[in-house]
Amino acid sequence: MCGIVGYLGKQQAAPILLDGLAKLEYRGYDSAGVCVYNDGFCVSKTVGRLMNLSSKIDGGAALTGHMGIGHTRWATHGAPSDVNSHPHIATNGKIGIVHNGIIENYLSLKLFLTEHGKTFLSDTDTEVAANLIEYLYEEEGDLLKAVQMAAKQMEGSYALGIMCIDRPNAMLAVKKDSPLIFGFGEGENFIASDVPAILKYTRKVVYLNDGDMVDFTADGATFYNSLGEEVSKTPENITWELSAAEKGGYDHFMLKEIHEQPKALRNTICPRIKDGRVRMDYLTLTEDDLRGIRRIYIVACGSAYYAGYHGKYILEKICRIPVEPMLASEFRYADPILDEHTLVIIISQSGETADTLAALRQANSLGARTLGIVNVVGSAIAKAATDVIYTWAGPEIAVATTKAYSTQLSVLYLLALYMGDLMGTLSTEEYDAMICALQALPEQIEQTLTAEKLAAIKDMAYDCRDNHDVFFIGRNLDNPTCMEGSLKLKEIAYVHSEAYAAGELKHGPISLIEENTLVVAVAGVEELFDKTMSNVKEVKARGANVLGVTTENMAEEICKTVDRCLLVPQTHPLLQPSLNIVPLQVFSYYVALARGCDVDKPRNLAKSVTVE
Ligand code: G6P
Secondary structure, eight states, X not given: OOEEEEEESSSOHHHHHHHHHHHTGGGOOSEEEEEEESSSEXXXXXXXXHHHHHHHTGGGTTSOOSEEEEEEEOOSXXXXXXXXXXXXXXXXXXXXXXXXXXXXXXXXXXXXXXXXTXXXXXXXXXXXXXXXXXXXXXXXXXXXXHHHHHHHHOOEEEEEEEEXXXXXXXXXXXEEBSOOEEEEOSSOEEEESSGGGTTTTOSEEEEOOTTOEEEEOSSOEEEEOTTSOEEOOOOEEOOSOGGGXXXXXXXXXXXXXXXXXXXXXXXXHGGGEETTEEOOTTOOOOHHHHHHOOEEEEEEOHHHHHHHHHHHHHHHHHHOOOEEEEEHHHHTTSOOOXXXXXXXXXXXXXXXXXXXXXXXXXXXXXXXXXXXXXXXXXXXXXXXXXXXXXXXOOOOOSSSOSHHHHHHHHHHHXXXXXXXXXXXXXXXXXXXXXXXXHHHHHHHHHHHTOHHHHHHHHHHHHHHTTXXXXXXXXXXXXXXXXHHHHHHHHHHHOOEEEEEEGGGGXXXXXXXXXXXXXXXXXXXXXXXXXXXXXXXXXXXXXXOEEEEEEEGGGHHHHHTTSSEEEEEOOOOGGGHHHHHHHHHHHHHHHHHHHTTOOSSSOTTOOSSOOOO
């Protein structure tokens, strides 16, 4: 949600800002704007897509100047509109800012600032931040001091790019709970919410910590910590290519990322298996710690939560410890009972989801062991968790996750094996069988993504495009797979769909089954196959149009009953969800296309949900 970018150097700033904002589109936005310094602030902003802004300023040519800030806004305080878009300029025109985050105490600050002569044009919390900095600057006469004081007064989250009319050759940036990176160029420097925005210009970046501030010119940067002390930062070298964050010949990022799943799984799994054993020696969790764990929570939002829900079945089966999956937005207000005997596993692609981060902080403060499963290196969740296991999915751009979800599942398998091994709850045969299955997964996913399979799913999707209500049913491990499949359809194809544990059908939803209602039945758990088939027959008897998903070895039985069938290869029973989800991702993608939806940027959704 929201993206910021800043440039200071010898080139024209505006085209670089527009280019950077385009790389941040994935975060979700409804308006955009830039401000370039040229003997004053020249601002252009507009509601809608970035192309509107780009045409308004002629691709950047209409705004000349070598220093500027840019923003994509996902509306929280005030509707999407030109006036609410960033950048915002303070009352006396001395301060211009862009902001990613939420200033929670903006109303009381606004009241104070109004009483002290400041006026407001927009409904945003950001304009309050701009005016607060301007007010303190006017009081103190020192911008660094003003920003440090403002940072102490603002509650909530922020990554701010700040320009001051009196400093034509310098920019400031400060952050708390929203991501911010600093990029070192040659005679030019950058700030951004994420690496792709500046990767074209530099690979040397610093991930700022909460409370950090950077004061920079085209030729240098000075970093300060939350106490205002000067600190030195060593840049990290980004090793991945920008092409990883581009479509690379695919029509959509989502399709590209679906196809990247085998590679993402290989990258996540292979380096962690050596000589047939899972190696996670860098974790601080010891055998003694694990023996002391009485309960595990898996906490996340959205698809990450559904990935975590599988973890309940996998970890309980292997480690014999009770596991409770919980939505982060519920967990944080549920007064959870946590202590040093609780392990809280936090799953997040972005590493910055507000509810998930808050849940993690709560778990830390209550003394639980915390372990993050995170995709974005150096993100807030990765930094705050006691231990972190990275999913090596690479940059995920489509709002609807696919490859990050798959790698989250694979880390749960690895973790279960690692823990089961340490705790001695797994037989050698079972351990070896799972390792073999895990190593074979990437290739099996490739088998589910052949041109022939995709064409068949595309046909089914086109046939199903006008269904208004879809039910996903499955048992045990198939249940969270159904939840994820249903979410995919909702978020990108705007089709109402619900996931139900197949055994629960008779307790309500079956009354909604009518002639031609689409039911997607996932029957991937072999020992429960007959039970799921009974539920399939119940909906068939009421006129449902059933799309079955199952393994090749169970095809014959299911194909007799359902209207259409999607088959996946068979693997170890605990790993089967990794294969079952793939055709459901592809199905949603093609239903969305058939319905003319914006697959990569679904309405109202954001990739990084940094608000509660
Ligand atoms: C958004 C995304 C989902 C994602 C969820 C949690 O809703 O659209 O794809 O699963 O946030 O995000 P996280 O970054 O914490 O995994």
